[in-house]
Amino acid sequence: MNNATLLKIEDLVTRFHTEYGVVRAVDGSSMHLDEGETLGLVGESGSGKSVTAFSVMGLIENPGRIESGRIYFKGEDLLARSDAAMRRIRGKEIAIVFQDSLSSLNPTMTVGDQIGRVLRYHTSLSAREIRGRVIELLEQVGISEPQKRAGNYPHEFSGGMRQRALIAMAISANPSLLILDEPTTALDVTIEAQIFELIEMLKRQTSMGIILITHDLSVVANACDRVAIMYSGRIVESGSVKEIFRSPLHPYTRGLMHSIPRIDTPREEKLYSIPGEVPDLITLPEGCNFQPRCAYAKEKCTQTDPSLEEIETDHHAACIFAREIRDGES
Amino acid sequence: MNRDNGKAAVQERERHRGVILEFWRNFRSNALSLTGGIIVAIFVVMALLAPLLSPADPVKQFKVSSGMHNPLPPLTSSAEGHFFLLGSDKYGRDILSRALFGTRAMLRLAVGAVALSLFIGMIMGAVAGYNRGSWLDEVIMRIVDIMLSFPALVLAIALLGALGIGETKIAGVTVSNTFKIMIVIVIAYAPRFARVMRSVTLQEVSEDYVAAARVMGASDTRIIVKEIIINTIPPVIVQGTLMMAETVLISASLSFLGLGLQPPAPSLGVMLNEARDYLFQGSWWYAVVPGVFISLAILGFNFLGDGLRDSLDPRQARRVKI
């Protein structure tokens, strides 16, 4: 693992000004990623994970706006870049792979052409070289018969293959940062395992930094070095995977861990789920966002809005009772 | 998401109630539907109050002063001093009065035709959609397909050509001309509406609340009537409004062609046809007045329908930029 910081997000605030009110999708979140590292970004639907990724890529559109904060990529603040400059980075330096649906690929263009187009924009290879590279890439991501497949249309691919193709498209220009937005949510478990094998292989072959967005903690446990937990627009806990799984400090993280069904739980015991509901991002609760659902909540929690503090080395949590929770834990 | 489905079903139902409220809220702030609504309201008032608002009897022929001849331009008078606000037609009849009564006849026809088409089309479409894939669905949709292979105007012309112009006998029963035209329009448009209704029904049927109702033991008819039809009322309103526009258009076309309301009954389409012979003389008002009346009426319904459709689907109003 390298020490060079690849990505550093500081107090990012992204909001959507809709006719129903202002949606505080990302409400001041900070995290960082080093070269060669894999960071898991965990949270439920609507927690702001995808919006964070889109903000990094500069893909936030009306009525959304990045209101404040800084996004440092290789030392440079991306938010200070022009649109045209961002387009040059997109796909080339930072690439994103969306959750597969048949709709993520243009149905009237062959897969080979779509990947080739990306290469055309980001490299200066000749048409013939591009064709060759496309076939190489398809092979690299584990698609059999790459020559034939390059001439196929997306609907002729299976779900798992499409995901591989999207990954191929993303890595085609050798990006330094790869973001995977719920790459396997739509796939079944066996295919999921294959995709993660692919990701592991890519990690070994390149020194790409990877952000893995998911709601599935088991994925995080298997594939990530560090993890950041998001809740209603904020990072509430972050640190190394080992540390967080060993000793989760934020009540939300603890709740998440607790909800994972285990094989050794007695049969009669009901499955645990965190009580209450995710807050509406337009009207957030007073004080701490998680407080209405928190088992440890006290009076103070409705008054202060906790910020992400370093509780232990490289283990941050946004809870005023983090230390008590840690100490109280046996 | 892993919510339990019962809760989701109830929430969806609440969402539908909320849609109607939101719909009203959007409508009010939508310039398009407001303008359309105002225009339509004006026309409805004109149609209802035509007898009161008309300066003259629409079939009365006024005499002209010597040296002048019909059609007279706007803002002139007849020999006896009747003031033609919008001019006279070739027989000396007051154009404004004829336009007002023509509007009345046109709207009456349109409302009747649309109401009947909606009724028939809704039933056909809802039944077909609800029983998707069954033989009932196939039969209904085949009928619709066959009817749709006839262009609406051509079908109307053919039917009217066969039935004859003016009052006719259908199956031994004498029907008025207006009613006959109404039936013809219904035959042309009910299938079109059935198709729309079917796809709307298909959407609704797949919603969770239908499954919930079924699970709770509601009978099929009850589900169709209560849940589906009620929840499809907003799109029906939109389609109905747009259909009013089309009906006015087609009835004006038929009148223009001479197949609709017959003279001397006031009809905007007929006026437009009569005006053709006077275009080169420069009697522009003879054509422009009925033409504008027809166009504005259609415009009003189109604005209203479009605006309503936007209110219904606010997603459309704010889309992703590329």
Added chain:
Amino acid sequence: MGTYILKRVLLAIPTLFFASILVFLLVHIAPGDPVRVMLGPVQDPALVEKLQQKLGLDLPLHQQYLIWAGNVIKGDLGISTSVQRGAPVGELISQRYGVTLELALFALLIALLIAVPTGILSALRQNKPSDHISRVFALVGISIPNFFVGILLILLFGVVLLKSWGSGGFVPFSEGVGSNLQRMFLPAIALGTSYSAVVMRMMRSSMLDVMGKDYVRTARAMGVKKSSVVRRDIVRNALIPVVTVIGNSIGYLLGGSVVTEMVFRLPGIGSLVMNAVFRRDFPVIQAVVLIIVAVRIVVNLVVDLLYAKLDPRIQYTSTE
């Protein structure tokens, strides 16, 4: 692909069949005895009997249909009873279909030239003033009946028209392109501009639909240039449903040409059928309607096949 084509063709045939039944029945829903209806004012009993025999009106209904259908397939579309007494309907139609065809195609061309670019631009500049203006224009455009547009054009350009009409009859395309176009220009504009409003809205709506799709987002996320995204991802995919709709609009164009031919006194099939309607010439009415319906069904079929070519997904999914 083969099954798709086959299925479509197999669907079209019964549709045509049933539609022809409806057309056939047209003469029988008319009040009164069909023969007397067809003969009109002439009441010569010998003629009545002869016609009855020829049409097999003493035979049961379905046999009559078979006779009629058989004739049609052989190319015998009947004899005109009043438009041009005694003339084979087929001849009347062949003399006039060229005009209607030219009018419809010309109008379609004008409509597409106006509507496609406006629709695309309108969607791309969504919610900007130019979008709102063109949307309102389009709404106004679909609201003004095409015959009124025609009449307005006559009012505005009457002098020009007088000249071309004055120069005597209609000149077919093959004989004099210049004077033919002169004659067809205004009618085509009247029909075309009305229709362009319809197409423009469709184009815009299809564009907006596609613009929200995930693959547009993917392309942007990969850093593809905007012009390429517009061309290859958006427009290319947005055109597909519009093509089908245009194909279906042949119905509107045929109906519209009836009216337009009446306004501009063009000797096409539209004015033929109107003439026939006023004179109760049933053979002509039936033949023309049948042909219009057949053309429509065939065009729909062709469009469906075209759609299959344009959208690679179709080969694998079945209908709907």
